[in-house]
Amino acid sequence: MTLSLKPEVAARLKQLFTHPNEHQNAPPGDRLKRLYEYYKSCRRCPLGTQGRSQVVFGEGCPTAPAIFIGEAPGREEDTLGRPFVGRSGRLLTGMMDGLGLTRDKIYIANTARCRPPENRQPLPQESSTCISLLLLREISAIKPRIICTLGATATNAFLDYSKSLSSIRGQIIQTEYFAIMPTYHPAYLLRNPPAKDTVIADFVRLIAFLDAK
């Protein structure tokens, strides 16, 4: 099965990568700070007015070779204003630390930046607004070599695929701008601890990809 970027994502990336505006030559860290400042009170989708405490931006290295993307902030993320600091985040961080993928060396973010009420999944319109305004802009500032999508929501945001996540996870899919590797979400690993070995094997593959060039 050939996997490729969703047409709307490919079109937006082309716009961001090939039509630089006056900020595009600024250092990546400055571009990220500018984005955070601009969107810190964002209300462009319904999640902006449904009880979130704050917008939870991505965090990590502004020139990271790898970006990890989850679904949306949960309760602890909403309180602390940081991605992946709750139960699943602690599991993920521990697994990545063990492989040298420490959070200062990578960038970690979510498809939606505001906590959905009752921790429901973000709706497609909510995710797509956030992806277009924030995530793809962060990607165009950071210019990672690989993006690891954690779980079905993040994977669906980038790729058109008709099979299950389990049938495509661990594959490294090269696109025009970066590679994508889907794997399981850490919340799934909390429910299915044996699947941790599978995700560790996927992370080892991601590290080998980064080491290869």
Ligand code: URA
């Ligand atoms: N915490 C996050 O920041 N994102 C998720 O997808 C899950 C927990």
